[in-house]
Amino acid sequence: MPTTTEVEHLLRTAALRVTRPRVAVLTAVHDHPHADTDSLIGFVRDDLADVSKQAVYDVLRALTAAGLVRRIEPSGSVARYESRVADNHHHVVCRTCGAIADVDCAVGYTPCLTASDDHGFSIDEAEVVYWGLCPACSTTPSS
Numbered sequence: 001m002p003t004t005t006e007v008e009h010l011l012r013t014a015a016l017r018v019t020r021p022r023v024a025v026l027t028a029v030h031d032h033p034h035a036d037t038d039s040l041i042g043f044v045r046d047d048l049a050d051v052s053k054q055a056v057y058d059v060l061r062a063l064t065a066a067g068l069v070r071r072i073e074p075s076g077s078v079a080r081y082e083s084r085v086a087d088n089h090h091h092v093v094c095r096t097c098g099a100i101a102d103v104d105c106a107v108g109y110t111p112c113l114t115a116s117d118d119h120g121f122s123i124d125e126a127e128v129v130y131w132g133l134c135p136a137c138s139t140t141p142s143s
């Protein structure tokens with residue numbers, strides 16, 4: 001968990017002015033990986049009670065554009081944010097409750113990540129989302 005000083009340093013490194021809402025939002029994203037916007041607004045308000053929803057939206061957009069947070073949007077889910085931006089890791093998503101966990105890049109023989117026909121594109125990334133049931137949901141008997 002980064003300290004306020006570290007968060008301020010991250011903002012400056014990305015050439016963003018340090019403001020209290022930016023520090024609060026970036027800290028919340030670090031503390032709660034894969035949280036959606038509504039949850040983040042709740043966490044930020046624990047810190048800055050009077051921050052508006054719109055301010056949080058605006059800060060998230062600025063942080064995403066600056067590369068300080070990554071926005072992920074599994075199909076059928078609302079956008080989630082995380083601070084792990086340095087690698088192109090993947091996510092496993094629970095079909096039932098929407099829980100998300102990080103999955104490191106596939107290693108070894110990964111045939112489906114090598115395009116069978118690249119159509120002349122120079123490919124540098126494959127976006128993978130693993131879907132399934134989280135441990136909590138897979139042990140709950142379905143009613």
Ligand SMILES: [Zn+2]
Pocket residue numbers: 094095096097098099133134135136137138
């Ligand atoms: Zn689940």
Ligand SMILES: [Zn+2]
Pocket residue numbers: 033034082084089090091101102
């Ligand atoms: Zn992640």
